[in-house]
Amino acid sequence: MEITYSETREIDEKQIVALYLANKWTAADKPKQLRKALLNSHALVSAWEGEKLVGIGNAISDGYLVVYYPHLLVHPDYQKRGIGRNIIAKLKKNYEHFHMHMLTADGKSVGFYEKSGFMVAGDTRAMWIYQGDEH
Numbered sequence: 001m002e003i004t005y006s007e008t009r010e011i012d013e014k015q016i017v018a019l020y021l022a023n024k025w026t027a028a029d030k031p032k033q034l035r036k037a038l039l040n041s042h043a044l045v046s047a048w049e050g051e052k053l054v055g056i057g058n059a060i061s062d063g064y065l066v067v068y069y070p071h072l073l074v075h076p077d078y079q080k081r082g083i084g085r086n087i088i089a090k091l092k093k094n095y096e097h098f099h100m101h102m103l104t105a106d107g108k109s110v111g112f113y114e115k116s117g118f119m120v121a122g123d124t125r126a127m128w129i130y131q132g133d134e135h
Helices: 013-022 031-039 083-093 110-115
Strands: 003-006 043-049 052-061 066-068 072-074 100-102
Touching: 003 083, 013 031, 013 052, 031 052, 043 083, 052 083, 072 083, 083 110
Parallel strands: 066 100
Antiparallel strands: 003 043, 043 052, 052 066, 052 072
16 A cells, blocks of 8 residues: 655544554653644654554744754654655755754664764764653
8 A cells, every 4th residue: 555645633642652652652651742742843744554654753843943853753564665754855845944954863763864864963962851761
């Protein structure tokens, strides 16, 4: 079946949680907050196989200069098919003239993001107060 992409904000909480659990992301432990966070993002792109949510990515932005991409997930059964690359490309298109595009990549995903045009930001280090444990 073909993968389709959407900017819909009508995504069932159960489908979102299932995708996050499949990727072992602890945000799934807060399903109501997770759904609200995604739906209130500046931009949201989802990938679907029929009625099944197979990928999602979002952007948070000031709307003028800076955009941050906090989440990009593809269901493990659908990885290595270009879905994540298509989601990030669609998100980036919304912000192509912005001064700064930012994200935090763990060691496993650095190469993926480099292929999408991102680079390690000099000597900067990501810093956070974080309640999850998957990183």
